[in-house]
Amino acid sequence: MSKNVFVFAEQRDGVLQKVGIELLGKANELAKDLGQEVVAMLLGDNIKGQADVLFHHGADKVIVVDDPMLKEYVTEPYAKAIFQITEKYDPEIVLYGATSIGRDLAPRLAARIHTGLTADCTSLEIDEESKNLMMTRPAFGGNLMATILCEEHRPQMATVRPGVMTPLATDHDRKGELIEEKVEFSDADMNVTVREIAKEEEKKKDITEANILVSGGRGIGGPEGFKQLQQLAEELGGEVSTSRATVDAGWIEKDRQVGQTGKTVRPDLYFAFGISGAIQHLAGMEESDLIIAINKNDTAPIFDVADLGIVGDLNAIVPKLIEEYQKEKA
Ligand code: FAD
Numbered sequence: 513m514s515k516n517v518f519v520f521a522e523q524r525d526g527v528l529q530k531v532g533i534e535l536l537g538k539a540n541e542l543a544k545d546l547g548q549e550v551v552a553m554l555l556g557d558n559i560k561g562q563a564d565v566l567f568h569h570g571a572d573k574v575i576v577v578d579d580p581m582l583k584e585y586v587t588e589p590y591a592k593a594i595f596q597i598t599e600k601y602d603p604e605i606v607l608y609g610a611t612s613i614g615r616d617l618a619p620r621l622a623a624r625i626h627t628g629l630t631a632d633c634t635s636l637e638i639d640e641e642s643k644n645l646m647m648t649r650p651a652f653g654g655n656l657m658a659t660i661l662c663e664e665h666r667p668q669m670a671t672v673r674p675g676v677m678t679p680l681a682t683d684h685d686r687k688g689e690l691i692e693e694k695v696e697f698s699d700a701d702m703n704v705t706v707r708e709i710a711k712e713e714e715k716k717k718d719i720t721e722a723n724i725l726v727s728g729g730r731g732i733g734g735p736e737g738f739k740q741l742q743q744l745a746e747e748l749g750g751e752v753s754t755s756r757a758t759v760d761a762g763w764i765e766k767d768r769q770v771g772q773t774g775k776t777v778r779p780d781l782y783f784a785f786g787i788s789g790a791i792q793h794l795a796g797m798e799e800s801d802l803i804i805a806i807n808k809n810d811t812a813p814i815f816d817v818a819d820l821g822i823v824g825d826l827n828a829i830v831p832k833l834i835e836e837y838q839k840e841k842a
Contacts, residue, residue: 514666517543518603520594521552521566521574522613524585528562530721531609531674536570538636538677539607542645545638548604551575555593557583560690567688570680574690575601581697584706585613591620593695598625603667605645607636610671618671628662629669634676644668654772654792675720675776717751719768724750724781727770727797728758731786731807731826735763740830741785747837753777755787771796785826789814
């Protein structure tokens with residue numbers, strides 16, 4: 513019988529990705545509702561040492577496949593290893609991060625296992641009666657939320673974007689069971705040769721990883737408006753983010769967009785400059801610890817979720833903030 517909630521613990525260059533840790537938090541809730549356990553799947557080369565981190569964040573068991581074939585992510589060896597684990601352990605649920613790796617791996621496994629997959633879920637709950645996983649995600653361009661069930665097949669599989677689920681607090685005393693699995697790889701499994709990994713030089717941090725976000729909306733007036741927000745972000749050690757209006761207008765790249773069709777962020781401090789606070793924007797940032805909204809319209813809905821609000825022209829306020837932070841540093 514299918515049992516337990518499995519999480520694919522993604523790693524890159526031997527470093528566990530935050531999304532896997534976040535998924536362990538959600539997996540704990542689901543496993544509790546089912547009276548089952550949380551199992552993390554950790555694949556890589558020389559990766560076993562990372563298992564403790566997964567125990568500290570909620571895994572009851574960690575299944576490790578440690579093999580040089582898994583050093584870099586290549587679809588076929590990773591799919592083969594996870595397929596083998598799935599066949600042997602028959603999970604009830606498997607969760608993946610909706611990262612480039614998760615988005616490549618999860619559909620391939622769904623096809624191989626003959627089960628369903630719900631991508632980009634924003635909510636996962638167990639139905640009290642049927643004990644099925646209710647997988648909710650935006651549908652029809654985000655105009656409605658659809659709850660999808662996979663009643664006939666197991667495992668029930670879902671991908672979730674980084675930043676959506678909340679990790680458990682680290683518990684260094686938490687321990688679990690480490691299970692080592694061996695997969696018989698052949699040369700034919702490595703159907704792709706990785707010749708070189710050319711990394712783009714990342715000057716900017718992903719907005720889901722930033723502790724401080726300086727967000728600007730249509731109210732900043734044009735692409736030039738981001739220059740002073742960038743300066744403020746640099747003073748604060750934060751990153752610039754935005755609403756969809758400016759992305760649609762071509763003022764800034766899409767990867768900076770917060771909201772229902774952008775990224776979900778949860779920084780310590782979120783500045784909203786010239787953002788009205790549409791429901792689709794709030795969906796991506798309202799869980800921020802401290803929200804400071806600056807808007808010239810005192811009835812803007814952003815003030816309903818803000819902890820602090822300044823009613824005024826951002827063109828006067830941003831330079832003053834930069835000046836104050838510079839003075840403080842001097
Ligand atoms: P506006 O709504 O135009 O607000 C501009 C604000 O700036 C106003 O409140 C104004 O008072 C203020 N302002 C103007 N000048 C100044 C000034 N000088 N100083 C101070 N304040 C000033 N939106 C998202 O953000 N993220 C999403 O992921 C997203 N997904 C969507 C999905 C769907 C299916 C749909 C239908 C919409 C989605 N939207 C999303 C769009 C959303 O509905 C809003 O249109 C958008 O968030 C508005 O962006 P804005 O607040 O920057 O612009």
